[in-house]
Amino acid sequence: MTTRDSPDSPRRRIVEAAVELLEKGGPEAVSTRAVAAAAGMQPPAIYRLFGDKEGLLEAVAEHGYAQFLETKRAQFDPASQDPVEELRQGWGMVVEFGVTRPELFAVMNRAAARGQDAAHRAGLEILYRRVRRLAAGGWLRVDEELAAQIIQATGQGAVLTWHATPAERRDPALLTVLRESMVAAVTRAEPAVPAAESAPAAAARALRAALPDEADVLSGAELCLLREWLTRLAAHGDAPHA
Template identity: 85%
Template sequence: MPTRDASDSPRRRIIEAAIELLESGGPDAVSTRAVAAAAGMQPPAIYRHFGDKDGLLEAVAEHGYAQFLESKRAQLDPAPEDPVEELRRGWDMVVEFGVSRPELFAVMNRATGSGSDAAHRAGLEILRGRVRRLAAAGWLRVDEELAAQIIQATGQGGVTTWHSTPAERRNPALLTVLRESMVAAVTRAEPTVPAAETGPAPAARALHAALPDDADVLSDAEQRLLREWLTRLTAAGGTKTHRTSSCAGA
């Protein structure tokens, strides 16, 4: 007998249609009529399988968790050579998922159904396993429960900040710095740190900050031009990182 989420089942087709609409148009696009049409069914099928739109969104969240857990388990190494690198990879995977699939990520975080809750607990167990391996290898700086909370908070906070920042102002360095701040907070490993900037970027940044808004010596057009030049010089400095050497210890 096929499982209820078999790839050719009406339930699975409805969920996948809802996810496609969610990710292309946001929650408002997930109407029962639109989902039914996208799945090639009549609206009553939604109510028959899920009860209402909230039930459908719970099923979408559960399906998203299942996909995410599958990818986490595929990456899982029960005996990693470097548990700190395993921590980084796990954090990056969560953040990449949240950054690349924001609508689904948001629905998953809001879900309260039993299936989503069970999947969430399973994900936490994977995280706690990583933290436990850090502790066993002598890397952990704080207790295991606090470490897990810090890892979760920085990952979710990074995703939230990324999406709340206008696209033109997003800087990928934010996620790297946030991840390494997490590593420094929970482990005794040396973090990847921004390399020292060379060239005119630091001086341009300082001058930009020091410019008064109403400098009489420059016209408005000259001030705008100068600020544009300083912004370009600052951006040209780039954000390079390097990882300092580290070694484990008890």
């Protein structure tokens, strides 16, 4: 929800009514007439505030992301000593949300594909901070961008597969296996050590993650060049060896 919406504002009442209808009956249940009735208002109010049903669903997605982001921020602990376990917990929280609230999760994903939701972007920032901590600690096995994509893809894939499977055939072990496969794909069993064959790539990732936006010792151009070199070194470590 936007910051201008008080708990009893007409806009919030409409959005919360739409969320309830969505989660009970899917997108088809979110008609302007049904939402207006559930919110105790007249249909013209929806058109005035949201334009049309699509605008209302975008507001529903924003509401869902804002709620989810509050939980995600509360769970994110910058002082955590175990960034790998933090990765597990964050992935599990996303998947649990998608498994327990599938209709809202689907609407949120459609809104995210358009890239216009501020709460979704804030959630991505938390994901990238987690990935950066892994890189800075020498835990990251792959490039930061690829790691973030793997984390997102496995989480969304887990939710889609869960709901595409008949209820009687769903096995919670699927989610555990996918989570651990994701962790194994993006992290090392132990932080990179100099004796490892790919140590230059791991060290490059760690140093790149620790670089500040500005530095007294280096100029902006020098920092940019250093990032380029580190990126190339990190990518080289992922290439197959002859």
